[in-house]
Amino acid sequence: MNSAPASALAARIEEYASRLSPELSEVRRDIHMHPELSYEEVRTTRVVVEYLQKLGIECEPPFLETGVVALLKGANYKEGSPIIALRADIDALPLNEENSHGFCSLEPGKMHACGHDMHTAMLLGAAVILASIKDELQGGVLLIFQPAEEKAPGGARPLIEAGIFKKFSPVAILGQHCFPSVPSGKVALCKGSFMAATDELYFTVSGQGGHASAPHKAADPVLAAAHIITAVQHLVSRVVPPHEPAVVSIASIHGGSAPNIIPSTVTMSGTMRTMNEELRALLHKKLQATVTHVAEGMGVTAELEIRHGYPALVNDAEITRQAAIACAEYLGRENVLDSEPLMTAEDFAYYLQEIPGTFWQIGTGTAEQERGNTLHSPTFNPDEKALVTGAGLFAYSACRFLENAAGRP
Template identity: 75%
Template sequence: MNTDISAVLAKRIRERASEIFPETVSLRREIHLHPELSYEEVRTTALIIDYLRKIGIEPEPPFLETGVVALIRGEGNDCSKRSLIALRADIDALPVTEENSHGFCSAEPGKMHACGHDMHTAMLLGAAKLIMEFRSELRGDVLLIFQPAEEKAPGGARPLIEAGLFRRFKPDAIIGQHCFPSVETGKVALSKGSFMAATDELYFTVHGQGGHASAPHKAADPVLGAAHIITAVQHLVSRVAPPHEPAVVSIASIHGGNAPNVIPSTVTMSGTMRTMNESLRAKLKERLRETVTCTARALGVEAKLEIRTGYPVLVNDPEVTEEAKTFCREFLGERNVLQSESLMTAEDFAYYLQEVPGTFWQIGTGTGSAEGGNTLHSATFNPEERALETGTGLLAYAAFRFFM
């Protein structure tokens, strides 16, 4: 690899990413104004198709009802091998009512891009424009994946794969990125190996015998049973999971009863379990079921637990990740490329990484100072838009650099 050539290319892409920044901001704000929930991204899909066609890219026949896949054919020297790199952005929003006050807040009640998918989509569209502008120097092909339904299990990645994405296209590598307000704008953070957690949804139903609150001895109290179950399942992390293995069990909702003097007959709860390897995941599921059943029985009630299997552990390929670190340092500078810790958040990008070697990094959208409420999935999530310039340029550069 000629370092002079890569340095010149990086400079040119940085300059163009800066020049088209107002355009990527406009794209992002249009998407933010009209958020769409998982599998409902009709307007967003149409926007993506329209923009791609304007810059000379014809989308592939659809794999799913929403979302877009498109191929950019390189025209540079040494294209005979037809190597392929895939770049992915997710496009769906969350069922959150926005509480920001900027001039482009969500116009859709109860819906908001509170996880940065509007940013991701605009970044990939901007990167596609830059790749097309420099396509004569592109020594391979680039697959653009605008994926629906990342936020709702089973997610959009697995149905897309099952619909034949990797039968039609066989990428040599895949790259994705995600906004993180905990990382300062202009910086990225990467990690090899297990990077994001497997996630499972937990649904509890505790049945007892209702009665008068003044005579609890004549009832079988599911509220008490639920309380003990909440306490009991917490020991799984501290006494079943090894101390060096990250794991989380959280009960996030509880519902039961509607009067202060009536013991209800049923209490329902829901929560989540996060783990970083599949063997611990299986062990915790088994012990969770045992704990729930036995705790309920000891208190004279019955409990049922439904575990809905979610996304697998996201495992970044070590070789591709190390290569990506080099690209990022070349484009952003050494001090702007950080080592990320493992995260207990989950991402269906994990399904792609089970099929294709690749990496998923954090792209900074933070301001460098603590801002209350500027967190993912918050009604006040407000990423720094200057990150659009960073993410657009970096994705484009990575596509070119992969073939050098």
């Protein structure tokens, strides 16, 4: 990539993005006040469609009931021109907001606590910028406003199954996610395995209830559940190779109704996180065996249901390298950081199983970060300056990837 023309383009896009700041804040706050849960994003879909239509960008016939897909074509776009895909997610989380700013959620039990309102506004901002310079675009930009990232099976896989990549064949796909641990104005990228595969674990331990004063006459599922919790922890320390990240956590346990009654059943749930499919399959097998054998040894029975979640998110090394160059050109090299792998999960992983791409952290943290300003928190409060950064960076990265795909320096 040649830095001389890139610097001029970066300056133009940065100036345009800065002028958009009030508008992007307004869009983001409107979406924030009207959050919609996964698969219910009807209003948000309408907001996005109307915004794109005002820009003269034609939306595709719906692939799913909610969400928006649109192809922004450069002035010289023709069949066979390269396409770069940009993705934002649009759904909210099921929790009550506890912030005190003037644009809190108006929907009880619903909140944009993961930054998807920010992501949506950033991609809309990128669309404004790209539409203004479409005479210079060396191809097309596929705008993906994806529903249902927060709830399995997610929106990415259904979009793929509905044929988005049969109709369009992007050279790459780019995505970004708000991270309060990264300072606003900076980004962090990671080559290779970046986010974990996630599975939900549901245990049912069944025994024989009885009087707590005579445990020898019962088959205690509470004690067995405690042994199961302890036993599954050894899988990470004694089955997983020391160099492989993995997590098994039991997060809830329910059983019993009184202090003097041994219950007949205990239920538990938890999560398992791994960074590759081979280890994931091994732990599934070992978990089932461990639960069964511990239960048998305690004189009870136990069932384990494993609900498969998203696969590991693996960033393409070459696309990530190119993205890091584009980020450095746009933000300055000092504002591009290396990220360690994370044990969180993202359905962006499904796109990366189909086409090369990369997913990075975009900073939303402030100099004096308030306690509780974390993802999935009822007090999550990202720095809105990141809207300008994210919109401009998306637009600039799309331009540079298209130039590269078209064979320009």
